[in-house]
Amino acid sequence: MFLIVLTSCGYVSASVLAVAQLYDGRYRRWSYLGGGAGLVSETLWLIRQGAFEGFRAMMAVPDWVGVVVWGALMVSVWFVRAKKWVPMLAFVYSTVSVLWLLSQLLSHRALIVPAFISPLAVGVWSSASVSAVCFLLALVFGIMYLEKERELRHKRARLFYYQLPALGELDRWAGRFVGLGWLLYTPVWLALLFLTHGVSQALWCTRARQVGATLIWLVYGLAAMMRVLGRGDGHGMARGAMWAFLSVLLNAWGIDSICVGPPHAAL
Amino acid sequence: MQHNKIQVVGVNHRQAPLAVRERVAFGPELLERAYQHHPSIRHQEGLAIVSTCNRTEIYVAGDCSLADILAWWEQTVGVARGEFADFCFWYQGTEAVSHLMRVAAGLDSMVLGESEILGQVKDAYQTAQHYQAVGALHRLFHDALRVGKRARSETDIGRNALSVGHAVVELSGKVFGSVQGRSALVIGAGATAQLVARHLAAQDLSELLIANRTRVRALGLVDELGATYVPLQDLVSAIGRADIIVSCTSAAQVLITKTMASEALRGHTHQLRFFFDLAVPRDIDPEVSRLSRNIFLYDIDDVTRVVDVNLQKRQREVSKVERIIQEEVAQFQEQMGASQVGSVIRSLRQKAETIRVQELEKAMHRLPNLSEEERLVVEETTRLILNKFLNDAMVSMRSWGQDEQKRSYVDAVRELFRLNDLSPDALASDKGMPVPGR
Numbered sequence: 001m002f003l004i005v006l007t008s009c010g011y012v013s014a015s016v017l018a019v020a021q022l023y024d025g026r027y028r029r030w031s032y033l034g035g036g037a038g039l040v041s042e043t044l045w046l047i048r049q050g051a052f053e054g055f056r057a058m059m060a061v062p063d064w065v066g067v068v069v070w071g072a073l074m075v076s077v078w079f080v081r082a083k084k085w086v087p088m089l090a091f092v093y094s095t096v097s098v099l100w101l102l103s104q105l106l107s108h109r110a111l112i113v114p115a116f117i118s119p120l121a122v123g124v125w126s127s128a129s130v131s132a133v134c135f136l137l138a139l140v141f142g143i144m145y146l147e148k149e150r151e152l153r154h155k156r157a158r159l160f161y162y163q164l165p166a167l168g169e170l171d172r173w174a175g176r177f178v179g180l181g182w183l184l185y186t187p188v189w190l191a192l193l194f195l196t197h198g199v200s201q202a203l204w205c206t207r208a209r210q211v212g213a214t215l216i217w218l219v220y221g222l223a224a225m226m227r228v229l230g231r232g233d234g235h236g237m238a239r240g241a242m243w244a245f246l247s248v249l250l251n252a253w254g255i256d257s258i259c260v261g262p263p264h265a266a267l
Numbered sequence: 268m269q270h271n272k273i274q275v276v277g278v279n280h281r282q283a284p285l286a287v288r289e290r291v292a293f294g295p296e297l298l299e300r301a302y303q304h305h306p307s308i309r310h311q312e313g314l315a316i317v318s319t320c321n322r323t324e325i326y327v328a329g330d331c332s333l334a335d336i337l338a339w340w341e342q343t344v345g346v347a348r349g350e351f352a353d354f355c356f357w358y359q360g361t362e363a364v365s366h367l368m369r370v371a372a373g374l375d376s377m378v379l380g381e382s383e384i385l386g387q388v389k390d391a392y393q394t395a396q397h398y399q400a401v402g403a404l405h406r407l408f409h410d411a412l413r414v415g416k417r418a419r420s421e422t423d424i425g426r427n428a429l430s431v432g433h434a435v436v437e438l439s440g441k442v443f444g445s446v447q448g449r450s451a452l453v454i455g456a457g458a459t460a461q462l463v464a465r466h467l468a469a470q471d472l473s474e475l476l477i478a479n480r481t482r483v484r485a486l487g488l489v490d491e492l493g494a495t496y497v498p499l500q501d502l503v504s505a506i507g508r509a510d511i512i513v514s515c516t517s518a519a520q521v522l523i524t525k526t527m528a529s530e531a532l533r534g535h536t537h538q539l540r541f542f543f544d545l546a547v548p549r550d551i552d553p554e555v556s557r558l559s560r561n562i563f564l565y566d567i568d569d570v571t572r573v574v575d576v577n578l579q580k581r582q583r584e585v586s587k588v589e590r591i592i593q594e595e596v597a598q599f600q601e602q603m604g605a606s607q608v609g610s611v612i613r614s615l616r617q618k619a620e621t622i623r624v625q626e627l628e629k630a631m632h633r634l635p636n637l638s639e640e641e642r643l644v645v646e647e648t649t650r651l652i653l654n655k656f657l658n659d660a661m662v663s664m665r666s667w668g669q670d671e672q673k674r675s676y677v678d679a680v681r682e683l684f685r686l687n688d689l690s691p692d693a694l695a696s697d698k699g700m701p702v703p704g705r
Contacts (some may be wrong), residue, residue, distance in 0.1 A: 050322055123319075148441075149560075152441060152442065152563055153560075153563065155535045155565060155572065155573075155578040157572070157577070158576075161441060162427070162580070165444070166442060166443060166444035166445075166541060167441070167442045167443075167444075167539060168438060168442060168443045169444040170443040198617060205556075227386045230537075232537060233537040233538075233539075233559075233560070233561050233562050234539065234561070235561065236537075
């Protein structure tokens, strides 16, 4: 509990300070400290979960979201170090804080029924986690794109005009993360069909989890295809990344809330 | 050399009108003459001239009078001092040091924080070195150049465009990332068009198109920049090819209508494009920006507004640069104090050593029967007495370099032991250096 509270405090303070440092660079060091504290305590929490409760613990939504949030932060740290995109942290920490708090406050069910844990399930879980990291980062780049575009369109050289990367750059990264996420999600979706077949002897069933997974795969697949075919623009990609992430959230929490019954009912 | 013996006399864009500045400026030929005649300024120990279109500043080290410097200046440029002396500024000591640092940092420039001045200060220093005139100003220029570099790397004083041409490139960069590899179309061949085209051409574009009503007027610019000429009749296809479109003609009517742009961009509306309408009256129909959300259209007021905000941002950086200057001035004073003490210590030790050697020789003449061993003992004893006697004085003097209040003591020691009378030969031989003039 202590580590969860510390992580929450770290992320929330980091998001507030990272936004403040957009206005005044003196807060940068404090936002690093807050974020660092959150990241360290979350790492310890994940290690503790792994050590004491095993891989089964990671199948529950709070732990899984914890892994996704942690992965997204690590990739963001790379961006800050390699590309010097420090203002990006304001967007990453804010998004991550909301996700983390939601995952800790809402009631959850397991993503994968413990009875089905197998090497395949572990692979599915890993691939789903990395694809979710990609989708989360695509969301962050999409939000940054829309904010920067808003300032440029309204011809106001303010915060984001000076601090955020160019529109073209943001669009490229949003597109890359959507494409990569979709590629990694495709085996997850296929595996889900396989698992469904194991339960109901049919490849397709109208169970909520499968419908949700298909929705995610279709939405991101559409966005990725548009980019591959040279259609669609940065604005569309940014908005698409935001709406598509709703399907990920819906699959993680919404379905659990809507579909009441034994855990495997959601599958 | 004391830092309070550094002075600067000059005219700049703040005090002097262009008519005065251009008459007293040092062009390349005058510069050569000025440096050749600089020894005519009495008591000077170093001289450097910073001469640009906005300033002519003469930095002098040594006990020179202002009248001597002005006399040399009027003689060199051939303008009576009465015609420019009223527009001159004159700073001495710390103020002169701080002034050069402000100049190098771009705080004294017409365009706040511009980077060209740093190169000009460096050129001035190298020219002074070339004519062996820099003398005691070496450290000052060295430090000022460091301040210039620090100001630009540690603050945002040199960032964000302050001219329309530069702003076009900067704004395009905010959309495309790097402008490198993009294609641009400049419509018009007037002064603004030329300025913008030159800025764009410097960005390593994949293609630069220049469209103009009359081919002859555009050809000069096309040849200079290696661009491609486009007749106005082919404007539609040129717009379709370009990522950045800049229009600055004096046409009385709209040049790029919504229909024309729609035709040009058909099938490519998902690509980002930046239109700049720098003409008055406007060349581009404002409705063009509604064709697609990927089209950005800025008119001259929009670009000027961005430039104004950029200027405000640079102005906010001034205090940070001032802090760097304060820090460097303090360091310069400290170094100058230490080097001043160092030269007095060397002179004192050298004088004492000369006396010891002379007196030892006299004593040896009076004691001819001493064996070689006894001679060595006597010589060693005199050396030890001298070292022990001077040791405390040396330690105290070294500490004066760090103490501003005690720096005047160094002059007292120099005066007391008449260290100014020492010949350069004696000093040079003591340091193992070649003697100047030999």
